[in-house]
Amino acid sequence: xxxxxxxxxxxxxxxxxxxxxxxxxxxxxxxxxxxxxxxxxxxxxxxxxxxxxxxxxxxxxxxxxxxxxxxxxxxxxxxxxxxxxxxxxxxxxxxxxxxxxxxxxxxxxxxxxxxxxxxxxxxxxxxxxxxxxxxxxxxxxxxxxxxxxxxxxxxxxxxxxxxxxxxxxxxxxxxxxxxxxxxxxxxxxxxxxxxxxxxxxxxxxxxxxxxxxxxxxxxxxxxxxxxxxxxxxxxxxxxxxxxxxxxxxxxxxxxxxxxxxxxxxxxxxxxxxxxxxxxxxxxxxxxxxxxxxxxxxxxxxxxxxxxxxxxxxxxxxxxxxxxxxxxxxxxxxxxxxxxxxxxxxxxxxxxxxxxxxxxxxxxxxxxxxxxxxxxxxxxxxxxxxxxxxxxxxxxxxxxxxxxxxxxxxxxxxxxxxxxxxxxxxxxxxxxxxxxxxxxxxxxxxxxxxxxxxxxxxxxxxxxxxxxxxxxxxxxxxxxxxxxxxxxxxxxxxxxxxxxxxxxxxxxxx
Numbered sequence: 001x002x003x004x005x006x007x008x009x010x011x012x013x014x015x016x017x018x019x020x021x022x023x024x025x026x027x028x029x030x031x032x033x034x035x036x037x038x039x040x041x042x043x044x045x046x047x048x049x050x051x052x053x054x055x056x057x058x059x060x061x062x063x064x065x066x067x068x069x070x071x072x073x074x075x076x077x078x079x080x081x082x083x084x085x086x087x088x089x090x091x092x093x094x095x096x097x098x099x100x101x102x103x104x105x106x107x108x109x110x111x112x113x114x115x116x117x118x119x120x121x122x123x124x125x126x127x128x129x130x131x132x133x134x135x136x137x138x139x140x141x142x143x144x145x146x147x148x149x150x151x152x153x154x155x156x157x158x159x160x161x162x163x164x165x166x167x168x169x170x171x172x173x174x175x176x177x178x179x180x181x182x183x184x185x186x187x188x189x190x191x192x193x194x195x196x197x198x199x200x201x202x203x204x205x206x207x208x209x210x211x212x213x214x215x216x217x218x219x220x221x222x223x224x225x226x227x228x229x230x231x232x233x234x235x236x237x238x239x240x241x242x243x244x245x246x247x248x249x250x251x252x253x254x255x256x257x258x259x260x261x262x263x264x265x266x267x268x269x270x271x272x273x274x275x276x277x278x279x280x281x282x283x284x285x286x287x288x289x290x291x292x293x294x295x296x297x298x299x300x301x302x303x304x305x306x307x308x309x310x311x312x313x314x315x316x317x318x319x320x321x322x323x324x325x326x327x328x329x330x331x332x333x334x335x336x337x338x339x340x341x342x343x344x345x346x347x348x349x350x351x352x353x354x355x356x357x358x359x360x361x362x363x364x365x366x367x368x369x370x371x372x373x374x375x376x377x378x379x380x381x382x383x384x385x386x387x388x389x390x391x392x393x394x395x396x397x398x399x400x401x402x403x404x405x406x407x408x409x410x411x412x413x414x415x416x417x418x419x420x421x422x423x424x425x426x427x428x429x430x431x432x433x434x435x436x437x438x439x440x441x442x443x444x445x446x447x448x449x450x451x452x453x454x455x456x457x458x459x460x461x462x463x464x465x466x467x468x469x470x471x472x473x474x475x476x477x478x479x480x481x482x483x484x485x486x487x488x489x490x491x492x493x494x495x496x497x498x499x500x501x502x503x504x505x506x507x508x509x
Contacts, residue, residue, distance in 0.1 A: 021197045022139050026148055028193035032095060033132040034155050035183050035190075036125035039067060039102075041163030046176040053176065054111045062115045065229045070122025071129065072225045072415050073218045078127035079408020080267045082134055083401055084209070088198050091131050092191070098124025099187045105180035121180075130411050134404040135198070137395040142500040143340050145395065147333030149388035156387075157325045157380070165315050210263040213256055217267055220252035224416065228423035237427065268409055269402065276496040277397035278406060281390040284346050284495070285410050286417035287488040288386045291353050291481045293418030294425045295360065295379060296321075298474050301429075306365045306467040320373040324380020329388050336500055342389045343497035349385030350488035356382055357482030361475045365467040382485070397498050421484075425477045432476060436469035 043050070043063055050063065082090045101121030108114035136148050170178045227235075227245035235241045260266040272278045296318075303314035332345050356379035363372070391410055398406040 024193050024197040025135065025139050026151075028190045028197065029091075029128075029132045029135050030151060030155055031186060031190040032091075032098075032128050032194075033152060034159055035187055036071075036098060036128040037156050037159035038163040038166070039121060039125055039183070041159060042167040042179050046167045046171045046179055049171050049176050050114070051111075054108065054114060063111075063118055065226070066115045066118040067122040067125065068229060069222060069225045070119045071126030072412075072419075073221045074123055074126040075130050075411050075415070076217055076221075076267055076405075076408045077214055078130045079134065079404040079406075079411075080214075080265075081209075082131055082404035084265070087131050087135055087138060087404065088194075090127060091135070091194060091198075094124045094127025094131060095187060095191045096124065097121070098128065099184055100124070102180045102183040102187070106177040130404070130408040133391050133411065134407040136391075137403045137407065139198070142392065142396045143337050145392040145500075146336035146342070146388045147330070149329075149333070149391050151329070153329045153384060153387040154322070154326050157322045157383075208265050210259070210265055210267050213259045213263050213267045216252050216256035216259055220249050220256055221412070221416075223249040223252060225419060228419040231423055231427075268405065272398065272402065272406060272409065275397055276494070277393050277498060278409075280491055280495040281394045282410060282413045283491045284350070284386065284488055285390050285414040287484050287491065288350070288353070288383065288390075289414035289417035290421035291357070291484040291488070292383050294421035294477060294484075295357070295481050297422050298425065298429060298477055299376065302363060302470060302474055306363075306470040307367075308463075308467075317369065317372065318376065320377040321380035324377040324382075325384040326380075328381040328384025330384075332385050332388050336389070336392060340500040341497060342393050342500065343492070343495050345385045345389045346492040346495065347489060349382045349389075350485050350492055352378060352382035352385065352485075354482045354485030354489065357478050357480075357485055360478035361482065363474065363478075364471055365464075386488075392500070393495070393498070396500055397496075425480065428476055428480075429473045432473035433469050436472040437465070440465050440469065 047063060078090055078094060098121055101117050101119075101124060104117035105114060105121060108117055132152060133149070136145055136152075140148055167176075167179050170176065170182070223245045227242055227249065231237050231242050256268075257270070260268055261270055299318060300314045303309040303317055307314075309317060328349070335345065336342050356375060359375045359378065363375075391407060394406050394410055395403055
């Protein structure tokens with residue numbers, strides 16, 4: 001069983017769960033993390049039914065965007081506030097918001113009501129992402145953290161795969177309202193377990209919250225999330241709205257770093273960037289997030305359009321990737337636990353991602369399921385070697401009083417990388433798709449969206465031409481994934497290795 005780090009409550013460090021059940025803490029946090037992660041994907045298959053019930057088709061994208069936007073903006077704030085006031089208190093706040101938002105979503109009677117409720121859900125869900133990873137740093141010794149971070153990596157992977165399947169099942173068997181109501185009993189049980197096993201932390205020092213820095217960072221992240229979520233779909237990339245959001249992102253980001261350089265207790269201390277491990281793991285997180293989200297987003301499109309698989313079957317065909325993550329994350333955690341080393345793992349992971357990217361760029365409409373499964377399993381192995389490592393390494397390197405802040409920064413960089421990659425790859429995919437169809441002389445009827453239902457109505461010749469266009473459009477994306485993997489490998493070469501050690505933190509550290 002992992003050995004908890006024992007640190008007495010002080011004005012600098014949160015209380016450690018040395019007196020509680022470490023396993024119960026991790027299990028409770030894992031359930032909360034699964035619920036928060038699934039809520040990013042579970043609504044996707046239910047959206048047509050929701051629109052049919054509530055109306056508001058023109059605001060459909062906001063059901064997803066509101067959650068992602070709110071969770072991205074608050075993530076860094078939870079990290080800092082957890083360091084200042086204790087993660088137990090912040091977990092209660094984030095769970096409360098998440099479950100309250102879930103209840104409101106289930107009660108929604110209009111699209112506007114649902115969108116606002118999803119934003120409230122995101123305000124809680126964003127905290128759970130950060131706090132779950134930070135709590136591991138509180139209750140698990142450095143050499144054992146990789147195993148738990150690996151479990152959380154699996155949770156994220158399962159959420160992305162199970163979310164659409166569970167959402168579709170609830171719509172068919174019960175009602176779309178239950179995709180939100182189901183969070184409540186599981187969330188309450190998980191927070192009860194957390195309450196019983198993670199003791200409180202009482203601070204005896206007045207802290208000054210960096211409100212100016214928090215405001216600047218929130219504006220920058222909100223603008224970036226909006227432009228990457230809506231650009232190319234709801235708004236044109238060259239529209240005044242998109243350009244304004246990009247400018248606002250850059251200006252607010254510049255102001256944030258200016259403010260942080262002078263703040264007494266900054267949200268993201270500039271001193272962290274002077275640490276080799278923080279600097280390089282942040283870069284690896286950004287790159288791997290871009291590669292992962294960029295790669296995964298377009299695989300269902302390939303399977304459903306080019307291969308003709310149903311949404312359910314396409315979800316099942318992605319299982320080898322989850323198994324790859326599971327295997328690699330488990331082995332990586334064991335390796336770190338036995339050796340106390342980690343530097344070689346992101347090198348292996350980024351190199352494997354680069355190879356998987358090259359292989360994905362060879363996919364065709366005739367690629368068989370075994371070959372496809374092998375390639376995406378390889379992609380999963382690469383990701384499984386990275387995600388448990390970057391969080392464990394940075395938590396081992398930063399001062400204890402900045403553990404939550406550093407963890408939140410890692411989540412933030414990974415989310416930014418994923419958002420930018422999906423936006424850039426989406427624009428690339430659309431442009432390539434249009435060009436490929438035009439080159440084949442294919443003119444689809446105006447307003448036709450290419451999806452499994454629409455493809456079913458096409459004749460065989462048109463299906464083959466559209467499938468060929470999809471294959472042509474995804475190839476540049478996976479070449480880009482390969483390049484990202486190669487860049488990540490060279491960044492990993494610069495990563496410093498600070499040995500992980502199972503240690504009892506001395507009093508006063």
